[in-house]
Amino acid sequence: MTDAFQEALPLFTPAPDEASESPIMTGRLPSYIKDHRQRLRDRFLSGGAGALPDYELLELVLFRAIPRQDVKPLARDLIDHFGDFNRVVSATVSALKQVRGVGDAVITELKIVEAAAHRMARSKVMARHVVSSWDALLDYCHTVMAHRETEQFRILYLDTKNTLIADEEQARGTIDHVPVYPREVVKRGLELKAASLILVHNHPSGDPTPSQADITMTAQIEAAARALGIAVHDHLIIGKSRELSFRAEGLL
Numbered sequence: 001m002t003d004a005f006q007e008a009l010p011l012f013t014p015a016p017d018e019a020s021e022s023p024i025m026t027g028r029l030p031s032y033i034k035d036h037r038q039r040l041r042d043r044f045l046s047g048g049a050g051a052l053p054d055y056e057l058l059e060l061v062l063f064r065a066i067p068r069q070d071v072k073p074l075a076r077d078l079i080d081h082f083g084d085f086n087r088v089v090s091a092t093v094s095a096l097k098q099v100r101g102v103g104d105a106v107i108t109e110l111k112i113v114e115a116a117a118h119r120m121a122r123s124k125v126m127a128r129h130v131v132s133s134w135d136a137l138l139d140y141c142h143t144v145m146a147h148r149e150t151e152q153f154r155i156l157y158l159d160t161k162n163t164l165i166a167d168e169e170q171a172r173g174t175i176d177h178v179p180v181y182p183r184e185v186v187k188r189g190l191e192l193k194a195a196s197l198i199l200v201h202n203h204p205s206g207d208p209t210p211s212q213a214d215i216t217m218t219a220q221i222e223a224a225a226r227a228l229g230i231a232v233h234d235h236l237i238i239g240k241s242r243e244l245s246f247r248a249e250g251l252l
Contacts, residue, residue: 206240
């Protein structure tokens with residue numbers, strides 16, 4: 001069986017609900033699907049991601065999950081349901097399963113893309129001087145937090161040279177609240193021998209404006225850390241398209 005008549009088998013076998021949608025389970029790939037897929041690949045290779053709208057970029061991801069079916073309708077459904085490519089990839093497994101045609105194979109491919117994006121963004125900030133890589137740090141925070149459906153609180157621990165030595169999730173919460181315990185934040189800083197830290201959390205609403213609870217919690221952590229010789233450089237709130245810095249706003 002040659003490449004001229006058969007596409008490469010998928011890395012993961014399609015889940016039954018996905019495979020059952022396919023009109024052709026064996027044999028040659030229908031020419032209209034094969035030609036469309038090759039055109040998309042050619043455009044991507046020649047023009048990069050910018051040459052494709054979100055739904056076509058998503059089609060490229062879905063090709064391997066559903067090898068014998070036109071995936072354009074599913075790609076459009078996913079974009080319509082979640083809003084854009086980033087929100088599709090970062091959607092929770094339970095949310096993805098609510099879309100007809102999405103099974104384990106599709107979810108696996110999407111989560112591989114998400115994990116790859118997180119690792120690439122993280123590699124640009126770990127063991128780097130935070131001040132000189134500030135833009136990369138913001139990109140990383142947006143990549144891992146901006147599209148979450150619930151609040152997440154992360155701590156970035158730095159050494160005496162302001163090099164990032166640890167990035168840890170301290171807590172997860174609800175759509176508008178996350179429990180944070182100042183004593184645990186500072187205790188972990190002492191364990192890591194951190195000289196300073198940066199607080200980061202997201203607002204699923206998309207608006208990074210701090211609440212009074214955010215301001216109070218930040219003051220409590222700053223006081224506890226200062227008492228033990230650990231500086232709090234900043235508290236970043238990550239929204240959908242922008243972030244807010246407590247330091248820049250004079251709140252810290």
